[in-house]
Amino acid sequence: MADTQHQEPLDLLDKVSVCLYRFGISLFSISLLVVSASLANLFSLANNMHWALLATCTASALAAANLHVYSKAVRTIIVWSSWLGILLMVGDPEQNYMWLSLGFLFVTFSGIALKESFCFNVTGLKLVPLGLAGCVLFLVLDHPLVTSVLLIPTGLIMGYLSYQKWKMPLHFDIGIKAKYQV
Template structure:
């Protein structure tokens, strides 16, 4: 776990990495809210925006998974590889028949990020995100999109709260102590 009292000297790569990670979290929040509106069925014309929402979710996963700062290489790999598998599944599902599966892998990534952040920085509601995202995937699998839209939106709000809290923190909070990372 990162020690916020430790202030590591960050180089340019570290700063870009932290900003991409935080940008991925922010984009994921907005993307979930966008997807929730689309899934709700409030406006039928928004169904054509479904691929755009999925693309934004995939980009947010790539940003965050590619730049996640976790000391344990096993945990870091599990978080990252879930995103890459989800993105590949999404790209191979042009008809959106199994989108619940690709979202499930991406949601594993952001569940890991939510748990990581909840242990490090005590942001309210983050420990609920993995359960809410898992419920969302289940509801999408059984084709209950309107109910899923509520939980997707709720996750988006909680992750949005995390995003705001993250951008208020100094960048070195995300890196922690570089000497503690397993390579």
């Protein structure tokens, strides 16, 4: 659990990084719901999936670039999964292997969900990795409607996390600076 009694003095960069991290979580939750709607063909515009995937990549980049995790090894896995997923997404413009790109991006947010569930008691976060893994599995099996259904509760849980994070003081995300492995 996070030590909410400890308050580090935050400089401008700390405050900006926490806000960008929280914005990344917010954008990710919204993008999951748009991807869900696009997979279910609820939108008539063909470019909605493109924009939803762009938002998912942007959310991953924001969250990964501003992640505050003490363990260097855990931080490396979470961050590099995001960058690898973004590179795979950019390298596959026809999205023939969208499941692979999203899989790496989902590793990032599964790690974030587990980290947040460890630090703060937010309901449902431990289900997020299961939901995201299920989404990748059903994308591989070419079941977009099942994927769409799984994305809804996952997006809502991440949205609830986002809501809870924005209510918290900024110093909760930083923790104790001396504990970070560089």
